[in-house]
Amino acid sequence: MHLQNNLSKKILGWYDNNRRILPWRVSKKSTKKLYYRLLSEFMLQQTQVKTVLPYFKNFLLHFPSLESLSRSNERKVLKLWEGLGYYRRARNFLATAKILVKEHNSKLPKKIIDIKKLPGIGDYTANALLAFIHDQPTIAIDGNVKRVFSRILNKNENKIDFNKLIESNKKSLFKTKRHSDFVEALMEFGALICKPKEPQCFKCDVKSICRYFKSNKKIKRAKRIQPQEKNYNIFCYIDKIKKKIALTKKNDLGFLDKFYLPPMKETNIKNKIKNWNFHSKFKNSISNKKLNINLYYKFSSKLPLQSQWFSLKGNKEFIPSFTKKIFKQISDIN
Numbered sequence: 001m002h003l004q005n006n007l008s009k010k011i012l013g014w015y016d017n018n019r020r021i022l023p024w025r026v027s028k029k030s031t032k033k034l035y036y037r038l039l040s041e042f043m044l045q046q047t048q049v050k051t052v053l054p055y056f057k058n059f060l061l062h063f064p065s066l067e068s069l070s071r072s073n074e075r076k077v078l079k080l081w082e083g084l085g086y087y088r089r090a091r092n093f094l095a096t097a098k099i100l101v102k103e104h105n106s107k108l109p110k111k112i113i114d115i116k117k118l119p120g121i122g123d124y125t126a127n128a129l130l131a132f133i134h135d136q137p138t139i140a141i142d143g144n145v146k147r148v149f150s151r152i153l154n155k156n157e158n159k160i161d162f163n164k165l166i167e168s169n170k171k172s173l174f175k176t177k178r179h180s181d182f183v184e185a186l187m188e189f190g191a192l193i194c195k196p197k198e199p200q201c202f203k204c205d206v207k208s209i210c211r212y213f214k215s216n217k218k219i220k221r222a223k224r225i226q227p228q229e230k231n232y233n234i235f236c237y238i239d240k241i242k243k244k245i246a247l248t249k250k251n252d253l254g255f256l257d258k259f260y261l262p263p264m265k266e267t268n269i270k271n272k273i274k275n276w277n278f279h280s281k282f283k284n285s286i287s288n289k290k291l292n293i294n295l296y297y298k299f300s301s302k303l304p305l306q307s308q309w310f311s312l313k314g315n316k317e318f319i320p321s322f323t324k325k326i327f328k329q330i331s332d333i334n
């Protein structure tokens, strides 16, 4: 599959005139470059730019450098991440910062194989960092980039081997030698011009070489995989006098592991549970999963196994927003 010779030049030209000013886009010589890029890449996973911006700025107020972060602990980092969700990212980011400071002299390794050994860094982030920090000729393939290439070729995403496509067009794609900018430009172009629902073809600088634009038989948008829907029972042990609830870090749910939750079990049974008071049903989404929740409670001053009491009003420990929603739901119990 052949991409036009002047594609990177056109996209970079558009980027130079239209890029957003974002706080992690610091100058190439800035000593903050690695830290800002790492923080933004972790925060931007599954999350939109406008949601990330206030969290990014606030995080820097508390931890202005990789070194200051590396001296911190999980509780403080999770507290700053509170509300952003996907908390595993916060843990991985802290672990990565500690490894970089201790083992790599606060630098990013030069080889992709070593970058991918860092916690929470997969193929996409490793390639993005390789371009941003070391200005290496590479492309970080995310949903935006796949969509842009797929439209330019007017070929369905699932019929394209993107690694092969880049390899066979590398001479032209990396001709400009602005490798860091090109990775950024492709993502920005996908986010602002070649948008998922309504590509802005009328003002697109690439339309003269875009087969989607020219074709009478345009490819359809790739269907999004629907998140799995599952049913869960949640059991709230409530100490009525002390206004406390029992939470545990032990669950085998496959999400929010190592976070404080009330005891919770997946279920297919629709019948109500004996010896428990049914409180309510509600829906929630976590990490691309849709949860149908049945909320149960009982008053008890006896702490269940592997649990701790927590105040229903406020705690020093980090409590995920999912658990806080449960606090809110049961706030009407007397």
Ligand code: SF4
Binding pocket: 148, 151, 152, 193, 194, 195, 199, 200, 201, 202, 204, 205, 206, 207, 210, 211, 212, 213
């Ligand atoms: S012309 Fe339209 S479809 Fe083609 S790259 Fe531009 S915005 Fe995307």
